Amino acid sequence: MLYFKLDKIMDKKGLTINKVSSEANISRPALTAMYNNESKGAQFETLEKLMKYLDVNLSDLIGEKSSENIFAFRPSFNKEEISKIEKMNLKNRKDHFIEYKPSDYITFEGVLIEEEKTGEKI
Incomplete structure (x- = not known):
């Protein structure tokens, strides 16, 4: 299962959802859903904006969890x-x-x- 690492990245950089949303031109509801790992998907344009704004690779932004603990x-x-x-x-x-x-x-x-x-x- 794929998941977003956005919360860890933003927290480490001291960024808020409001700041990233306004400066990266990403809708707040979409960003909030990704931050809380409640998003069912994301548009490529949104991912590209996040990668550019946060200066990260796609592999830094998205992780994969196995279904077993x-x-x-x-x-x-x-x-x-x-x-x-x-x-x-x-x-x-x-x-x-x-x-x-x-x-x-x-x-x-x-x-x-x-x-x-x-x-x-x-």
Whole structure:
């Protein structure tokens, strides 16, 4: 699915919808729909105006999302948890490894991974 990256570009450049609309000669409703990713499509003329005004390429302006969500889990440590683990009597194995169940000792955060939004907590 295609989506606009206009919000990120405009926010990064400190631009408002009103300013871009008036200076790039793009209708405010069309620009607002693209900014909020509510647009069902865009005219080439509008895209060209945005690319010229924002000084970006089409690939900077439009992205593609896959229809699946990918989740990852990463450990979330704090000093208390580390101290707790260090004080435990964990059993050493003959191969010199320590065996334990991480979820018993470490908190994990679920993270949604997308092309543009890597690492946001869920």
